[in-house]
Amino acid sequence: MGKTVLVVDDSVSMRQMVSFTLTGAGYEVVEAGDGKEAVDKLNGGAKPNLVITDLNMPNMDGISLIKAIRGMAPHKFTPILMLTTESSDAKKKEGQGAGATGWVVKPFNPEQMLATIKKVMPG
Amino acid sequence: MAVDLSQFQESFFTESAEHVETMETGFLELEERPEDLDLLNRIFRAAHSIKGNAGMFNFAEIAGLTHKMENVLDLMRNEEIPVTPHSVDVLLRSLDGLKSLLDAAQGAGEADQEIIQGLEKELQACQDGERGSEVSAAPSSAEETVAPQTAIWRLIKIDWIPLPELFQRGLDPAQLFKELHELGMIKDLQVQVDKIPSLEAMDPEVCYLSWKLELETDVSVDKVEAVFDFVRDGSELTITDCAPKQAEPYKRVGDILVEEGVVTPGEISDGLAKQKPLGEILVEEKKATPEQVDKALQKQKQQKKGEVASIRVDTEKIDKLINLVGELVITQSMLTDLGEKFTIDQLPVLQERIVQLERNTRELQERVMSIRMMPIGSAFHRFPRLVRDLSGKSGKQIQLVMSGEETELDKTLIEAIGDPLTHLVRNSADHGLEGPEERVAAGKPERGTVRLHAFHDGGNICIAVEDDGRGLNRDRILAKAIERGLIADGKTMSDDEIYQLIFRAGFSTAETITDVSGRGVGMDVVKRNIEGLGGSVSVQSTPGKGSKLTLKLPLTLAIIDGMTVRVGEDNYIIPLLTVTESIRPKSSDLQRIVGKGEVVNLRGEWVPLVRLYEVFNVTPEYTDPMQALLVIVEVENRRLAVLVDELTGQQQVVIKTLEQNYRKVEGVSGATILGDGQVALILDVPGLAKLARAEHTVAA
Numbered sequence: 045m046g047k048t049v050l051v052v053d054d055s056v057s058m059r060q061m062v063s064f065t066l067t068g069a070g071y072e073v074v075e076a077g078d079g080k081e082a083v084d085k086l087n088g089g090a091k092p093n094l095v096i097t098d099l100n101m102p103n104m105d106g107i108s109l110i111k112a113i114r115g116m117a118p119h120k121f122t123p124i125l126m127l128t129t130e131s132s133d134a135k136k137k138e139g140q141g142a143g144a145t146g147w148v149v150k151p152f153n154p155e156q157m158l159a160t161i162k163k164v165m166p167g
Numbered sequence: 168m169a170v171d172l173s174q175f176q177e178s179f180f181t182e183s184a185e186h187v188e189t190m191e192t193g194f195l196e197l198e199e200r201p202e203d204l205d206l207l208n209r210i211f212r213a214a215h216s217i218k219g220n221a222g223m224f225n226f227a228e229i230a231g232l233t234h235k236m237e238n239v240l241d242l243m244r245n246e247e248i249p250v251t252p253h254s255v256d257v258l259l260r261s262l263d264g265l266k267s268l269l270d271a272a273q274g275a276g277e278a279d280q281e282i283i284q285g286l287e288k289e290l291q292a293c294q295d296g297e298r299g300s301e302v303s304a305a306p307s308s309a310e311e312t313v314a315p316q317t318a319i320w321r322l323i324k325i326d327w328i329p330l331p332e333l334f335q336r337g338l339d340p341a342q343l344f345k346e347l348h349e350l351g352m353i354k355d356l357q358v359q360v361d362k363i364p365s366l367e368a369m370d371p372e373v374c375y376l377s378w379k380l381e382l383e384t385d386v387s388v389d390k391v392e393a394v395f396d397f398v399r400d401g402s403e404l405t406i407t408d409c410a411p412k413q414a415e416p417y418k419r420v421g422d423i424l425v426e427e428g429v430v431t432p433g434e435i436s437d438g439l440a441k442q443k444p445l446g447e448i449l450v451e452e453k454k455a456t457p458e459q460v461d462k463a464l465q466k467q468k469q470q471k472k473g474e475v476a477s478i479r480v481d482t483e484k485i486d487k488l489i490n491l492v493g494e495l496v497i498t499q500s501m502l503t504d505l506g507e508k509f510t511i512d513q514l515p516v517l518q519e520r521i522v523q524l525e526r527n528t529r530e531l532q533e534r535v536m537s538i539r540m541m542p543i544g545s546a547f548h549r550f551p552r553l554v555r556d557l558s559g560k561s562g563k564q565i566q567l568v569m570s571g572e573e574t575e576l577d578k579t580l581i582e583a584i585g586d587p588l589t590h591l592v593r594n595s596a597d598h599g600l601e602g603p604e605e606r607v608a609a610g611k612p613e614r615g616t617v618r619l620h621a622f623h624d625g626g627n628i629c630i631a632v633e634d635d636g637r638g639l640n641r642d643r644i645l646a647k648a649i650e651r652g653l654i655a656d657g658k659t660m661s662d663d664e665i666y667q668l669i670f671r672a673g674f675s676t677a678e679t680i681t682d683v684s685g686r687g688v689g690m691d692v693v694k695r696n697i698e699g700l701g702g703s704v705s706v707q708s709t710p711g712k713g714s715k716l717t718l719k720l721p722l723t724l725a726i727i728d729g730m731t732v733r734v735g736e737d738n739y740i741i742p743l744l745t746v747t748e749s750i751r752p753k754s755s756d757l758q759r760i761v762g763k764g765e766v767v768n769l770r771g772e773w774v775p776l777v778r779l780y781e782v783f784n785v786t787p788e789y790t791d792p793m794q795a796l797l798v799i800v801e802v803e804n805r806r807l808a809v810l811v812d813e814l815t816g817q818q819q820v821v822i823k824t825l826e827q828n829y830r831k832v833e834g835v836s837g838a839t840i841l842g843d844g845q846v847a848l849i850l851d852v853p854g855l856a857k858l859a860r861a862e863h864t865v866a867a
Contacts, residue, residue, distance in 0.1 A: 055216055056479075057178035061223065064175070100215050114335065120372075123337035129219040137400065145337035146397035151222030151230070163346055164397065166339060 047165060048072040050092035052082040052109060053127065054101040062096060065154040066161075079104025083112050086119060094165050095124045096148075099135065107142045114143035123164040179224050181479065183269055186213035187262060188548050194259050195551045201250035211240045217265070229268045232283060235290040236261050242294060254293045259552075261286045320385050322409045328377035330401030335372055338398055346394050351384025377403075478578060480538050488534050495527045536726070539579070543621045543630070544572030546581045550592055550619060557596045564603055564614040565596055571621035576628045576722050583700055584630070584718065587693040591632040591716050592617060594690075599636035599714055609711065611635065627702075628722055633715040639708040641665050647674065666706045667804075670694040698802065701727060701744060729820045729839075731847065732798060732811040734779045735787045738847035740820055740839060741809065745800040745852045749814060752792050764859070767797060767808045774799065777859045778810045782834055783848075788812040802852045807859065809850075818842075822849060834858045 049071045053059045063073045074090050076082035078101040086092075095113060099106035106126050113119045123145040128135050136147055145164050148157050193210035200206060214237040221229035236258060242248045264286045267278040325347075329340065347353055356378065363375045382391065388408045395404055421435040446460040502520050505513065547569050558565040600606075600615035607613055618633040641662055648654045648668045668674060672691040694704045701721045708714035721727065721744075729740035756768040757776075765776040776797070780787035789795035789812055797808040820839040825832055836851035 055182055055220055057175050057182050057220055058223065060178055061175045100212055100219075102212070121334055121337055123339075127219075129215065129222070140336065140400055143336050150219045151225075163394075164337065164339075164342060167342065167345070 046070055046072045047093040048074060048091065049161070050074045050076065050082060050085065050090060050095045050097075052076045052079065052095065052097035052101070052106070054078050054098065058098065058127075061154075062157070065157060069158050069161075071161075078102055079106065079109035079112070082109055086113065086116060091118065092122065094161060095119075095122060096127065096161075097124065098127045099139070107138055110139060110142040110144050123166065125160060125164065176224055179220050180269065180273055182220065183217050183229075186217050187266060187269070188545075189213040190262055191259075191552055192548065194255055194262065195555060197250060198252065198255050201255075204244060207240065207244040207250075211237065211244055214240055226268070226272050228278070228283065229265065229272065232261060232265055232268060232287060232290075235287050235294075236265070239290055239293045248293070257286070257289045257293055261290055320383070321388075323382045323384060323388060323391050324405075324407040324409060325378075325380050325382060325391070326403075326405040326407075327379075327395070327398075328403040329374050329398055331373045331375070332401070333374040333398065336397075340374070340376070340378070343394060343398070347380075347382055347391070350386050350390060350394070351382050354381045354383060356380040478539065478541075484534065484538060488531070488538075491527060491531050491534060495524075495531065498524050498527055537575075539577050540575040540722070541578050541581055542573045542575055543581060543628070546585050546588060547572050547619060547621075549585070549589070553589065553592060554596060554617060557593065561597065562602065563596070563600055565600060565617060566614050567592075567617050567619065569619045574621040574623060574628060576720065580700060580720055580722075583696070584720065587696050587718070588619075588630065588632070590690075590693050591718075592619065595632055595634040595636065595714075595716075599634035599638075601637050605637075609637075623722075624719070627719050630718045630720070631715055632717075633713065635713040638710040638712055638714050639666055639669070639706070641710070644668055662708075666708055669706065670704065670804075701742065703744070726819050726821050727849070728817070729849065730798070730817050731815045731841070732779075732796075732809075733813045733815050734783070734811050735785045737783070737785050738815065738841060738845055739779065739811070740847050740849040741798060741800060742849070742852065743817065745802050746798060747801050747806070748799045750797050750799065750808075751795075752797060754793055757792060767792070769799065769806070769808070772806070774806045774808045775856075775859055776808045776810060777855060780810070782855070782858060800852050802856065805856060807852065807856050809855070820847075820849065 049066050051059055051062050051066070051073055052075075053062065054077055059075050059077075063075060066073050074085060074092060076085055079097070080103045082095070082097065083104065097106045097109055101109075104112075110124050110126070113122065113124060124143065126139045126144045126147045127150055128139070128147050129150045139147060146160060148160050152160075190210050190213045193206055193213070196206055197203070197210070214233050218230050218233040218237055221227075221233060239248070239254065239258065243250050243254075248254070264278070264283050267276070268283065270276055271278040333340065344353065344356075357380065359377045359379070360375075362377065363369070369375075384391065388406060392406055395402070395406075398404075421430075421439075424430045425432055425435060446455075446463075449455040450457050450460055498520060502517075502524065505517055505520060509517070550569065551567055554565050554567040557563075595617045596615075600617070601609070601611075603613045606615060616635050618631070620631045620633070622629055644665050645654075645660070645668075648665075648671070649656050651674060653668060653671050653674060654660070669690045670693075672689070674689055674691065690704075697704050697718055697720070703719045705717050705719070706714065707717070727740075728743040730743050730746050732739050732741060750769070752767050758766050758768070758773070760766055760773070765778075766773040767776050768774075776792065778787075778790070780790070787795070792810055795810055795812055796814060797810055798814070800807050800809060820841075822837040823839060824837050825835060832848075834851055834855045835848045836854070837849045838846055839849060841847050
């Protein structure tokens with residue numbers, strides 16, 4: 045069975061691009077437009093093997109989402125990658141503090157993203 | 168895996184356009200409420216999204232400029248620098264620069280690099296000037312250079328005590344080792360278990376293990392370090408690089424030649440300078456002319472312009488559509504079932520199912536049409552900025568009030584009304600509203616108001632542009648019309664008739680040509696454009712109180728209200744909007760005038776008569792207008808009497824173009840299929856009038 049990735053981003057073009065790349069690499073993709081939608085999908089029974097989330101989003105931002113996911117028993121250990129444009133370490137620290145597994149710094153190319161996913165995707 | 172990102176560029180552009188809009192309205196609001204943090208955050212998020220996505224799609228210039236804007240916005244929202252009229256102005260102009268970059272990226276024109284660089288400097292000044300001489304923020308990642316990689320076999324010693332909450336962050340040490348293994352050979356791996364507590368004290372979610380290992384690899388230490396990127400914080404990690412073996416770096420042919428003393432570096436760069444674009448070489452060799460090459464280059468540029476028109480649709484709308492299609496399928500299968508073993512006593516059931524089918528189809532049609540519907544707000548967004556600029560230039564104080572932005576209409580129409588609306592708003596601001604002194608003298612508030620209001624009216628949408636200015640000047644319009652020879656002197660006219668004169672070609676009352684309006688594109692063009700869309704323009708005005716121009720448009724271009732008429736055995740559709748009345752004339756009303764053909768007297772006005780059967784060469788039931796019927800149509804202030812056998816009804820028709828399937832036919836704008844399966848031609852009334860005129864000129 046293919047591995048499932050939950051992609052959370054408010055930007056449609058980013059979601060399209062990430063989903064396209066992931067689907068092309070054989071992953072199943074579930075999309076959400078913001079943190080709230082992602083939480084709804086997870087509560088609704090989605091069981092992703094990995095979550096990729098943007099940080100800047102309306103309704104519920106990425107950091108709050110990461111915290112929320114870590115508070116859900118079934119997803120406590122699910123790897124979470126955050127997409128960030130911040131080259132500064134502050135945001136990465138904040139994300140790690142919230143429980144993020146890793147990050148992908150924008151701009152990235154699809155190959156970089158897949159390599160990072162491979163890095164944290166449970167075998 | 169190579170992925171072509173260009174396929175997502177279109178979404179990027181759509182999205183960016185939305186963000187630009189958010190920023191634009193945001194900046195304008197910011198001028199009024201510089202303290203509003205929510206607003207600043209919203210603008211910041213828009214800028215941030217454009218920057219991030221532009222980087223993804225390799226639009227470095229767009230990312231660069233937005234990055235600078237974002238920096239300024241960031242300092243503003245952190246209250247490190249104040250929001251000043253100057254900084255908002257710089258931001259607004261930067262936004263214009265950003266728009267030009269976005270346009271250029273889509274192949275429409277080129278952005279002026281000097282302007283962009285100027286803007287970036289100004290933004291930098293906003294950022295620094297008010298924050299003191301702090302060094303500017305971290306250089307953008309593009310500037311960071313990476314040392315050339317050279318292949319070195321080395322032994323790397325790694326000593327890693329992971330952070331205890333490793334698992335709680337979704338990390339897995341096994342993954343790390345797998346990754347290291349891909350980089351080279353892992354030798355001498357030792358697990359240290361001494362930190363594991365007794366079973367009672369152990370927290371199963373905490374990592375107590377640590378590792379020591381040696382890796383033999385040909386990759387750089389950086390790559391090995393990168394493996395630990397996500398676990399470095401909180402871990403104790405030592406990576407030691409031992410015994411590297413140097414390998415030769417990759418050399419280019421020029422480097423080798425220089426090293427061997429064959430050529431000097433200067434000769435290499437001279438040689439490189441001689442490398443020419445293909446076009447130039449072809450021209451030199453007389454294989455192509457410079458014009459041909461230029462043309463080809465133009466063509467190459469234009470390729471990028473071939474953008475796909477797309478529409479964003481709410482998933483909700485699509486879900487409903489899918490539901491409906493589902494119902495349609497059910498109805499269809501019920502009908503099939505019924506058809507297989509049909510007996511006449513089941514007729515009521517059949518009829519019931521057909522009614523159901525009809526309902527499904529109608530609903531489906533409505534829903535599909537609604538996909539093309541967009542809120543008109545997107546056509547309104549440009550106006551706050553326009554009005555702001557206008558008030559700046561003219562010294563008038565203008566406030567713009569918009570309402571009904573959520574009113575939906577066809578996307579094509581939204582695009583088409585942009586320019587006419589701009590013209591009307593400009594007119595109101597420029598000609599309609601008075602200067603502050605004049606307003607105060609007239610007992611009005613100093614600040615003039617332009618109102619933009621959209622609303623549904625039956626099957627139409629109305630957009631009103633209203634101002635509280637001086638109103639139309641009856642006498643001046645009249646004088647101008649006489650001067651321009653549009654009407655005869657001494658003719659008595661009602662106020663309304665006089666106001667209508669502003670729509671006549673060659674009419675413009677602006678005595679001084681200002682920067683904003685009065686540049687020759689007059690109201691007649693607005694009227695023509697709107698009528699071209701199947702709509703109409705009307706004007707109301709009260710001297711001293713203001714004027715109001717109302718555009719009335721059909722909701723969509725694909726469906727029109729039509730009057731079905733019959734000529735002989737053929738059916739035709741006349742757009743209902745053009746029909747004013749139908750009459751059966753008396754013989755005394757009919758005349759034949761040399762050079763004008765047949766005319767009919769309509770309450771004192773001679774209206775040209777068109778025999779539809781002659782135009783389309785069919786056999787009618789009646790050729791005598793007194794037995795047949797005359798449909799009076801009006802378009803562009805011109806009336807025409809169309810001779811038909813009979814009016815058969817009135818219905819909504821879906822327009823199918825002829826051009827796509829056949830070719831353009833004069834006097835016909837399209838065709839449609841009637842309820843009984845017959846094809847009916849839809850008459851193009853202006854075309855018909857032209858056709859009639861041409862014939863008579865020839866005949867004369």
